[in-house]
Amino acid sequence: MDIIGALVSLIVTFSLLGFVILIIVGIYALTCIGRMRMFQKAGENGWKAWVPFYRDYVLCRITMGAGWYFIFGWIPVLSFFMNAIYALEVTLSYGQSVLYGVLYFFFPTIAELVAGFGGAQYIGSQDLERQVRDMFSGGGSTGKYHDIHRDEPDMHKDEPKDTGSSENDHSDLPSGGNNTAGEV
Numbered sequence: 001m002d003i004i005g006a007l008v009s010l011i012v013t014f015s016l017l018g019f020v021i022l023i024i025v026g027i028y029a030l031t032c033i034g035r036m037r038m039f040q041k042a043g044e045n046g047w048k049a050w051v052p053f054y055r056d057y058v059l060c061r062i063t064m065g066a067g068w069y070f071i072f073g074w075i076p077v078l079s080f081f082m083n084a085i086y087a088l089e090v091t092l093s094y095g096q097s098v099l100y101g102v103l104y105f106f107f108p109t110i111a112e113l114v115a116g117f118g119g120a121q122y123i124g125s126q127d128l129e130r131q132v133r134d135m136f137s138g139g140g141s142t143g144k145y146h147d148i149h150r151d152e153p154d155m156h157k158d159e160p161k162d163t164g165s166s167e168n169d170h171s172d173l174p175s176g177g178n179n180t181a182g183e184v
Contacts, residue, residue: 031109035059037116038094063089065125087111094120098136 036049042062049055053070061067063086073082084105091101094115104111114120 027109031112034109034112034114034116038090038112038120038122041094041116041120042122059086059090062122063093063125089125090115092126093122093124095123096120 032049032055035055036046039049039058039062040046044058044062048058056070056073057067060069069082072078073086075082087101087105087108090096090104090111091098094100096115100111100114103114
């Protein structure tokens with residue numbers, strides 16, 4: 001009886017271990033799929049999302065401007081703070097709201113799928129200090145940071161203004177330009 005009990009226990013243990021490994025591989029695959037789409041939006045090759053440490057390097061490079069920052073995330077004392085900074089940088093680089101940053105901090109797999117397959121646009125590595133200040137000061141009605149060139153001069157101020165007329169403006173017609181189909 002002891003041998004049968006040991007065999008059953010061994011089978012159950014390996015079954016549970018296989019199930020846990022299957023879940024881990026599934027989460028990794030979902031994360032890679034989301035990050036692959038994020039990389040493609042940033043102009044990077046999607047395959048880079050599947051290489052374990054290189055994917056973190058590329059994410060830091062496109063969001064923070066320097067890929068080697070990913071090393072700080074692997075230092076146990078700094079990992080909590082670096083994950084918060086990663087969440088902020090990804091949020092800002094993809095023009096997302098504060099809520100997205102919180103989602104990325106707690107559930108990065110889901111957040112990467114949202115950024116990859118959602119309407120997020122890659123706007124590039126940003127000035128973290130200024131954007132965080134603007135993000136938390138309510139810098140817009142949508143809660144998103146859209147005005148990334150706010151401090152730059154208006155490049156179009158010397159161009160002529162549109163007067164409202166166009167090629168299809170028929171205000172010189174007898175009916176005042178309000179012709180509908182069939183009227184002459």
